[in-house]
Amino acid sequence: MAVDTVINGGTVVTDSAMFEASVAMNDGTIVAVGDADSMPDADEVVDATGLLVMPGMIDPHVHIDDQFSVDTYETGTSAAALGGITTYIDFAWQAWLGDLSPFDAEGTLLEGVRRKQQKGETALIDYSLHGAITREDPEVLDELADVIDAGVTSFKMFTAYEIGLGNGFMNRVLERIAELDAVGVFHTEDASICDELTALFQEEGKGDPTWYPQSRPDYAEAMSAEDAVRMAQEAGAKYYGIHTSNRKAADVLADFRGDGSMVRAETCTHYLVLDDSIYGELGNQAMIAPPIRKPDDNEAMFEHLRHGSLDVVSTDHCGYKLESKNVENWWESTFGANGLQASLPVVHDEAVNNRGFSYPFLVRVMSTNPAKIFGLPNKGNLNPGTDADVVLFDPNETYTITAADNASEADFSIYEGREVTGRVKQTYVRGELVAKDGEIVGSPGHGKFIERTLPDWSV
Numbered sequence: 478m479a480v481d482t483v484i485n486g487g488t489v490v491t492d493s494a495m496f497e498a499s500v501a502m503n504d505g506t507i508v509a510v511g512d513a514d515s516m517p518d519a520d521e522v523v524d525a526t527g528l529l530v531m532p533g534m535i536d537p538h539v540h541i542d543d544q545f546s547v548d549t550y551e552t553g554t555s556a557a558a559l560g561g562i563t564t565y566i567d568f569a570w571q572a573w574l575g576d577l578s579p580f581d582a583e584g585t586l587l588e589g590v591r592r593k594q595q596k597g598e599t600a601l602i603d604y605s606l607h608g609a610i611t612r613e614d615p616e617v618l619d620e621l622a623d624v625i626d627a628g629v630t631s632f633k634m635f636t637a638y639e640i641g642l643g644n645g646f647m648n649r650v651l652e653r654i655a656e657l658d659a660v661g662v663f664h665t666e667d668a669s670i671c672d673e674l675t676a677l678f679q680e681e682g683k684g685d686p687t688w689y690p691q692s693r694p695d696y697a698e699a700m701s702a703e704d705a706v707r708m709a710q711e712a713g714a715k716y717y718g719i720h721t722s723n724r725k726a727a728d729v730l731a732d733f734r735g736d737g738s739m740v741r742a743e744t745c746t747h748y749l750v751l752d753d754s755i756y757g758e759l760g761n762q763a764m765i766a767p768p769i770r771k772p773d774d775n776e777a778m779f780e781h782l783r784h785g786s787l788d789v790v791s792t793d794h795c796g797y798k799l800e801s802k803n804v805e806n807w808w809e810s811t812f813g814a815n816g817l818q819a820s821l822p823v824v825h826d827e828a829v830n831n832r833g834f835s836y837p838f839l840v841r842v843m844s845t846n847p848a849k850i851f852g853l854p855n856k857g858n859l860n861p862g863t864d865a866d867v868v869l870f871d872p873n874e875t876y877t878i879t880a881a882d883n884a885s886e887a888d889f890s891i892y893e894g895r896e897v898t899g900r901v902k903q904t905y906v907r908g909e910l911v912a913k914d915g916e917i918v919g920s921p922g923h924g925k926f927i928e929r930t931l932p933d934w935s936v
């Protein structure tokens with residue numbers, strides 16, 4: 478019997494090796510990896526000569542269709558597919574009331590999960606959700622088990638914005654997370670320091686975006702990370718630090734790793750390749766929290782990725798229009814920038830081409846590690862029996878990134894004009910071709926909500 482697709486002639490990249498091999502896919506699953514001669518007959522044979530055949534990338538930190546993004550699931554997943562990303566993890570919000578809030582009444586986490594699943598009906602790639610806790614309401618503790626049963630096994634807490642939680646409440650949540658064996662996900666910036674400095678800059682009229690990084694200093698991130706990771710350690714909870722931006726914060730997390738079993742952390746594409754000179758060049762387009770830091774912090778991110786004390790590179794994608802950035806003072810700008818479509822080419826170009834990291838490293842930090850950390854056993858590798866999420870990547874094609882190519886609703890790119898070598902050619906999600914040669918060829922609705930398991934970090 479013939480299978481659906483065989484990919485011939487490419488170089489397979491896993492998290493630990495690279496080798497010439499063919500890959501067979503059937504009914505949405507990888508069915509064989511091996512010599513071309515050993516492949517079954519196929520309805521479609523794809524020639525991948527000169528291309529890398531990698532597991533689809535997994536982005537565990539994106540914002541789609543909510544207060545941090547005007548992208549819909551169709552536009553956000555299209556950008557992801559064009560960028561070689563086959564699964565992302567977005568946020569299910571516990572509804573709250575406030576200036577930032579898109580909600581008109583408070584609600585539960587489980588309602589937040591159902592709300593995002595409805596939006597997800599137009600997804601082209603697979604997606605999952607983190608529960609985002611926005612209020613110090615102890616009732617949330619009673620629903621965490623039900624949310625886990627719904628396949629959402631990680632819970633995000635912010636220390637910043639109006640949805641920021643105090644240490645006392647986060648400590649309580651962490652104890653419950655430890656009992657349930659789930660994952661605590663943390664945005665850590667000391668709010669009192671950042672808010673005080675912001676107020677001071679406002680008084681002093683320091684509204685030019687070049688002032689922005691000083692309003693949210695690196696030590697404020699490191700201090701808050703230290704509090705949160707220490708509480709997680711005391712509670713015995715799994716800790717995942719998001720968007721680590723600087724040396725001081727990454728060093729704190731590395732110190733707490735101990736035997737490595739309970740602490741994991743990411744940085745983002747922009748903290749690897751951009752420095753604070755971007756605020757002079759692009760102004761509020763690069764208004765992202767935490768801020769883009771110094772060249773030495775770029776170096777620190779790579780050092781920690783190399784040592785394994787940072788595990789993942791995510792995008793923190795926020796799909797915003799330029800009009801929300803074109804404001805007088807930086808504090809009136811939206812916070813966040815789009816990155817789903819450009820991330821893999823940008824990280825590949827900087828890490829592999831410029832800094833000599835290996836292709837398996839790229840697969841580890843952008844696919845296998847996020848799958849293992851967040852309980853996605855059928856993703857992040859090309860093993861027979863797992864989902865046929867595959868990206869064909871030309872490591873030699875050079876092109877220039879421009880927002881004119883954006884599938885996201887966002888009409889700018891913080892990587893505008895950047896020439897990169899390495900381009901996504903084809904993206905398969907569970908065996909279906911969804912993006913080819915820069916065009917979307919898949920159908921909205923193919924993407925599925927993936928229920929995640931409770932991850933085992935001891936293996």
Ligand code: URP
Nearest residue numbers: 545765766793795812813
């Ligand atoms: O500036 C950012 N990162 N916006 C998105 C929300 C967050 O802090 O992750």
Ligand code: ZN
Nearest residue numbers: 664720766767
């Ligand atoms: Zn954040």
